[in-house]
Amino acid sequence: MRVIFLGPPGAGKGTHAKMLAGNFHLAHLAAGDCLRRHIRGETKLGAKAKDIIAKGELVPDALVNEMMEEEIWRSRSMFRGFILDGYPRTIKQGEALDKYCKKEKFSINGAINFKATDGVIVERLGGRLACVQCGANFHLKNIQPKKDGVCDKCGGELKQRADDKPETVKHRLEVYHKESEPLIEYYKSKNMLTEVDGDLALNPLQEILTKIFESYKAK
Numbered sequence: 001m002r003v004i005f006l007g008p009p010g011a012g013k014g015t016h017a018k019m020l021a022g023n024f025h026l027a028h029l030a031a032g033d034c035l036r037r038h039i040r041g042e043t044k045l046g047a048k049a050k051d052i053i054a055k056g057e058l059v060p061d062a063l064v065n066e067m068m069e070e071e072i073w074r075s076r077s078m079f080r081g082f083i084l085d086g087y088p089r090t091i092k093q094g095e096a097l098d099k100y101c102k103k104e105k106f107s108i109n110g111a112i113n114f115k116a117t118d119g120v121i122v123e124r125l126g127g128r129l130a131c132v133q134c135g136a137n138f139h140l141k142n143i144q145p146k147k148d149g150v151c152d153k154c155g156g157e158l159k160q161r162a163d164d165k166p167e168t169v170k171h172r173l174e175v176y177h178k179e180s181e182p183l184i185e186y187y188k189s190k191n192m193l194t195e196v197d198g199d200l201a202l203n204p205l206q207e208i209l210t211k212i213f214e215s216y217k218a219k
């Protein structure tokens with residue numbers, strides 16, 4: 001099964017993708033996580049991406065395409081498919097993905113758009129905490145760590161991401177509306193789109209998503 005998650009930052013794509021990937025034995029391929037791994041690992045790509053991400057801009061398409069193709073390729077032997085989270089994020093990236101699918105002879109089951117209102121997004125990202133070591137996400141109110149400031153998974157320190165500061169969040173939303181929102185129409189016109197309400201709380205939305213994934217599996 002191969003699924004694309006679309007939607008603004010803070011709509012819950014990453015949190016839901018992690019749970020569904022575990023339940024359906026899929027790779028969770030998150031472009032933002034992958035870029036942050038490159039930054040932590042001080043790779044060439046990480047050096048190019050660091051300032052761009054801190055400003056809330058998009059990393060150039062060619063770099064992200066190459067990185068994600070490699071991620072997809074590497075996941076093939078270990079998983080039954082993948083969830084793409086935060087990729088594609090521009091029409092150019094969508095077209096590159098189509099080309100890659102054709103070349104490698106696989107298809108995508110569907111694209112799920114997480115609709116979320118700007119107010120909810122600002123509240124979620126304002127309270128988000130990320131582990132500096134493993135990148136796991138928590139939230140001051142919605143997903144609290146067992147111990148304040150400490151990651152449940154690896155014991156690393158929890159901090160607000162540089163790009164979750166209010167001014168940067170505002171800019172990321174503008175970039176989303178301009179660059180990424182057109183992908184909704186792109187997948188709608190291919191009859192691949194399902195929309196879900198990203199403002200819903202975690203459990204009800206997870207149930208809805210599970211049903212959608214089961215319908216993909218049945219096809």
Ligand code: ADP
Binds near residue numbers: 035052057060087163
């Ligand atoms: P969010 O979905 O909350 O914005 P991500 O972790 O997905 O967070 O992305 C963080 C940042 O990484 C983005 O603001 C952007 O700078 C960069 N990024 C992530 N995915 C892409 C992509 N597909 N194309 C270009 N830049 C990306």
